[in-house]
Amino acid sequence: MKKTLLIIFVLVAGLSLNAHAQATATGLMEVRNKVLKESQEIKALLPDTKDVILVSSMVDSCILTTSQLDAYFSQLGIFNTIKKDDVTPAAIGFLEQWLANIKSTNDLNIKSLNEITQNIQAKTKLHLERLTGYFTDLNAQIEQELAQLAALKKALGI
Secondary structure (H helix, E strand, C coil): HHHHHHHHHHHHHHHHHHHHHHHHHHHHHHHHHHHHHHHHHCCCCCCCCCCCHHHHHHHHHHHHHHHHHHHHHHHHHCCCCHHHHCCCHHHHHHHHHHHHHHHHHHHHHHHHHHHHCCCCCHHHHHHHHHHHHHHHCCCCHHHHHHHHHHHHHHHHHC
């Protein structure tokens, strides 16, 4: 009886986590798409801006973040091919580490963008503020994803 209840609990928890994970992955994808779109808008400023170095750096930050998220989605796709019984702590650890690295990069980007004290053009400032917001939103999404991975580890007993 206890074993049956445990199996039912793990199945319900797993299904709930899977549904929530898909929602979070969608949230991560939405932020990724916003960052990518923002990079295109920022890049369009390059020919006419006086803030060439800053604008170029902002584009680079967007490209790096987009690439990191694309790599995470690929890792997540590989992870999702693993049967539930075969999930190892290392498999979850790789996902957690990658997310932690993205968050660390975002923290650095946010810090750098917030330290801009020079006079910059209004359009550059607008994009700088938007980008800072996207990186902040992304970090919040990453925290949710990390919490889900922790819950998955707990549910699987690893």
